[in-house]
Amino acid sequence: MPELLPWAWAALGIAAITIGISKTALPGGSILAIALFAAVLPARTSTAAMLLLLMVGDVFALIAYRRHAHWLTLLRLAPAVVAGLLAGFAFLALAGDGIVRRAIGVILLLMIGVTLWRRRRQDRADAAPPGSGGLLLAGAYGTLGGFTTMVANAGGPVMSMYFLATRTPVQVFLGTSAWFFAIINLVKVPFLAGLGLFPPPVLLMDAVLAPLVVGGALAGIRLAKRLDQRLFDRIVIALTVAGAAYLLL
Template sequence: MIPTVSTAGWCLLVVAAIAVGIAKTALPGAATLAVALFAAVLPARASTGALLILLLVGDVVAIAAYRHDADWATLRRLVPGVVLGLVLGAGFLTLAGDRATAVLIGALLLVLIAVTLTLMRRAGTSVARGRTSRLLYGTLSGFTTMTANAGGPVMTMYLLASRFAVAPFLGTTAWFFFAVNVVKLPLSIGLGVIRVETLRLNAVLAPVVIVSALAGRRLAIRMNQNLFDRLVTALTVVSAGYLIVGAM
């Protein structure tokens, strides 16, 4: 059940909804702020369910905005790894507690980020186009999104390592997470994570996500590649660190 939300709580949720919209159309990784704020206001299960619906709303705006920019070949090649990761993640959740999961995922992401950035600096070109790399990044993305709603950092690192320009980066990300979140939706409903109370809260916050996502699209158009890469990398590191710190 969702408890009565105070005025201060609603303010935090509105800020979280803005972060979701910006993350979907301009700065992947900003959604970490939304995760933190929702967890601070709502119980864990209600927070997860409410956020999933808002992420889907943001996904819809993003795929409309970048409908011509997705790299479908890349998405198709990631599918086997992602499916494997989702299965492994579901199995892992039956064995590990929330705290251990968050720390493990955070540590894995930080290692992945360090390795990816090191390889990119040494190679100077794409380092993630091979079959092994696709399987690794795809599996980790599916695993982390299933266990901690944290697939964003992995996908971000994969697309950065593949040297995607801003628009293809955001378009490919939009379709990827729309598909993943749609798959997670019936599972969340079946587990009771999404309930009528969740949808009522979403009805209030969804317009905020839509407006901020449209604003994010305008922001992304004005960003150069170097600034985009730096901001996305920084937010990805923050995302991984948050999982560890938040579990302490």
């Protein structure tokens, strides 16, 4: 077990609860957990430790929203996401932590800008059906989502921007996100294991934190039922802006 001070364990506990809530109620909210893990653990270790806890949250997200996924969207995203994962793996193996964090921060801010610009040009009443974004849009967001999720588990905000850009309703948003990240996180395990990022101390630490993820996920399911579409969109955008600012600083 890593030797951490009490404040560090408290920060990791808050991060674990946040992971659970983000999986079942606020996609993109895990950016807070990324910040807390990175503040306590070395960057590469924090990426691996978070991945296992995210997978615990994936189970509850699938239980709650598995029937609401838009599979055409997932298929449209798949080729670009695979390319992004491979690019992210190469970048993670070669680049320093500071460069990685700043690159992701810039990407997130660009995605926010593009999404808000698109939303100003469209009236919600004339929005396209869920998941109807074109191949170019899916390719851009999919590549960036695969890249950022590989290097820092930060794909949530990028994909949230994609789902917001395509005017996806809350339940479909959550269902499609649940399947997307459940699949992607499984794919990432052998890559990070190949870099030796799952030593026994990390596994023991995650075993201690996993029950907090479960508690957060159950609380998130109840929270999601009370969120309307407009409030949901605003929270996701605000969390993404905060995460991007943190990564740049």
